[in-house]
Amino acid sequence: MNKFRLLPIALTALVLGSCSSEDVMDNGGQGPVAQGEKGYVSFAINLPTTPSTRANDVFDDGAAYEYNVNDATLLIFNGNSEDDAKFYGAYNLTLGNAELEGDVDDNITTTHKAIASFVKPSGNVYALVIVNKGDVLTGSEKDGWQLNDANLTSGTTSFNDFRTVAQTLGVSRLASTTGKGNFFMTNAPLYTQPGNSANPTINGTGKAVTLTEIPSASIYPTQSEAESKPATSIYVERAVAKVTVKAEAGKESGTVGTGTVGTGTISYELSGWTLDITNKQSYIVRNVKDASWWGYKADGSNDYRFVGFAEVSNDDLYRTYWAYDPNYGTYNSSAFNMLQGTTPTSLTDVGDNAYCLENTFNVANQNQNQTTRVIVAATLKGGEDFCILNNDKTTLYSKDNAVKAIKEEYLKNSTVVAALKNPETGLKDGSDNVIGEGDLTVTFSHGETEMTEQQFLNGGTNALGGDLTVAKIQINDGGASKFKGGNIPTVLTPGGEGNADIIAAVNNGKKVSYYKGGVAYYPVMIRHFDEDQTPWTAEGKTESYPDTDGKAEANWLGRYGVLRNNWYEINVTGIKSIGSADVPDVDGTPDDPLESWISVEINVLSWAKRTQNVDL
Numbered sequence: 001m002n003k004f005r006l007l008p009i010a011l012t013a014l015v016l017g018s019c020s021s022e023d024v025m026d027n028g029g030q031g032p033v034a035q036g037e038k039g040y041v042s043f044a045i046n047l048p049t050t051p052s053t054r055a056n057d058v059f060d061d062g063a064a065y066e067y068n069v070n071d072a073t074l075l076i077f078n079g080n081s082e083d084d085a086k087f088y089g090a091y092n093l094t095l096g097n098a099e100l101e102g103d104v105d106d107n108i109t110t111t112h113k114a115i116a117s118f119v120k121p122s123g124n125v126y127a128l129v130i131v132n133k134g135d136v137l138t139g140s141e142k143d144g145w146q147l148n149d150a151n152l153t154s155g156t157t158s159f160n161d162f163r164t165v166a167q168t169l170g171v172s173r174l175a176s177t178t179g180k181g182n183f184f185m186t187n188a189p190l191y192t193q194p195g196n197s198a199n200p201t202i203n204g205t206g207k208a209v210t211l212t213e214i215p216s217a218s219i220y221p222t223q224s225e226a227e228s229k230p231a232t233s234i235y236v237e238r239a240v241a242k243v244t245v246k247a248e249a250g251k252e253s254g255t256v257g258t259g260t261v262g263t264g265t266i267s268y269e270l271s272g273w274t275l276d277i278t279n280k281q282s283y284i285v286r287n288v289k290d291a292s293w294w295g296y297k298a299d300g301s302n303d304y305r306f307v308g309f310a311e312v313s314n315d316d317l318y319r320t321y322w323a324y325d326p327n328y329g330t331y332n333s334s335a336f337n338m339l340q341g342t343t344p345t346s347l348t349d350v351g352d353n354a355y356c357l358e359n360t361f362n363v364a365n366q367n368q369n370q371t372t373r374v375i376v377a378a379t380l381k382g383g384e385d386f387c388i389l390n391n392d393k394t395t396l397y398s399k400d401n402a403v404k405a406i407k408e409e410y411l412k413n414s415t416v417v418a419a420l421k422n423p424e425t426g427l428k429d430g431s432d433n434v435i436g437e438g439d440l441t442v443t444f445s446h447g448e449t450e451m452t453e454q455q456f457l458n459g460g461t462n463a464l465g466g467d468l469t470v471a472k473i474q475i476n477d478g479g480a481s482k483f484k485g486g487n488i489p490t491v492l493t494p495g496g497e498g499n500a501d502i503i504a505a506v507n508n509g510k511k512v513s514y515y516k517g518g519v520a521y522y523p524v525m526i527r528h529f530d531e532d533q534t535p536w537t538a539e540g541k542t543e544s545y546p547d548t549d550g551k552a553e554a555n556w557l558g559r560y561g562v563l564r565n566n567w568y569e570i571n572v573t574g575i576k577s578i579g580s581a582d583v584p585d586v587d588g589t590p591d592d593p594l595e596s597w598i599s600v601e602i603n604v605l606s607w608a609k610r611t612q613n614v615d616l
Helices: 159-164 223-228 399-411 414-421 453-458 499-509 552-556
Strands: 007-018 038-047 072-079 086-093 099-101 109-111 116-120 124-131 137-140 144-147 150-152 185-187 232-238 241-247 253-255 267-276 307-311 318-320 353-356 373-380 386-389 440-446 449-452 466-475 512-515 519-525 567-574 599-603 609-615
Touching: 086 137, 124 159, 124 232, 241 267, 241 373, 267 353, 267 519, 373 567, 386 399, 399 414, 399 440, 399 453, 399 466, 399 499, 399 512, 414 499, 440 453, 449 453, 466 499
Parallel strands: 007 109, 007 116, 038 232, 241 567, 567 609
Antiparallel strands: 007 038, 072 086, 072 124, 099 109, 124 185, 137 144, 144 150, 185 232, 241 353, 253 267, 267 373, 307 318, 373 519, 386 512, 440 449, 440 466, 466 512, 599 609
């Protein structure tokens, strides 16, 4: 496994000037930086990565373009504490030439030099750095600054606005892999005590910090002195999560399950994947304000999972592994990008990456309709079209035979039989006057779109794969001539009184799933914490996450979800059954239902990297 190390961006010699006699700064024995004098501060801005053997603290370099630094902006806040800090000003940092150290496949460490100046505000001074701002942060020192089109007002805009005001942000604005790459980054919330086997909240000494306080002792009267002294470190993280779907060696293709369906074998080949149920909104900075989960540990686990154990550099700070998102404790389907009931228009290649906004929730909302998932596509039977009926995956039908089965279902319907035999309006006498399959035409629907029988049989772009509904069954002109008076009875005419009941009965008796091009889809909900950290079993449960003794959150919070700057790797180990003909619908079923047809094994690694093995 690659080691994931620190990415320092040394932004040195930030010029400070004091604005009142109360703001005199001790410069470490060289005389205070007094009002009206310039002060210099050296910064190191780091992407927090360090090797460790702990599940949460396993890191991976990723790709060089994910580390690229195109620009950096320093935002200064002032106040008595992080919670009440107000925006003071923003300063573009001029970056020098990057110095790339080490092998990009193992260790990406980039250093930049930069200089900026501002007048020191009153109170404590805090720093927030935005790297690769794109069009999220716009403006200038002269014209003012806007954050996602909202004005940043000095003395008014608070740091809490950065971490608690939801922002509608397309993932393409935060993560671009084109060119050298452009990934939006901001300060990472870190904890002052380690987790893992130790409770980080013990004795009340641990706390989460996001802003970096600039100590007075780190402000120097000359640029050269600032450059020669240790830098004040700021740790940044990417604002998106990363997902990769891979196949275990030799499992890119094979046979489904035991390889038999009826009397035949079913081959498969993984053809791609896509993300589903992804968030539309996020916070600019990862939000851990007033979080109470730091000391949580599940029954049966020895891991205080929300805080890492590996120290970040030598600053007595530790990585954190959860956050609030804008819809953390609520559900609104419009908050998510959802594919359910459709077939994806494009797929990501197996082995390639995709990015998404973080999506977290409390245990009460740890449900399938709120959980980001991957949809894995596999091509079965060499790409040959086929159908199944009533979700019976032991028998496969050609499209012709599926249509035949639907017409048989229609013709045996009691209302249809009665209408055909009606002595006044039914079929004429004589053996030739029989309604058969050739006298019927079926129209299907998929969502809002209808598809004729011929379009279905011919395939091509007009054929809609997925779970189909019979929209109508029509008796053609040749069949109409077999009725007394030459008129089809009203109940057998689409739109006629009672006809809808017949169609509903046909749909109830024969549910058609059309696997266009032989493609089947497999949903896999993304796990965050692993089974060792959040052990769960259906045994003895009448509900998925019982809140016995108020411990549901401690036991299962974070079991599912995606967190920014975490890399989720889904490893397909095989396919054991035929999947869905389109992206399966989701509802409020818990992520761990008491009954499940798919087995998922998740092992946590950590960009922070997390690996999940799945047998589809």
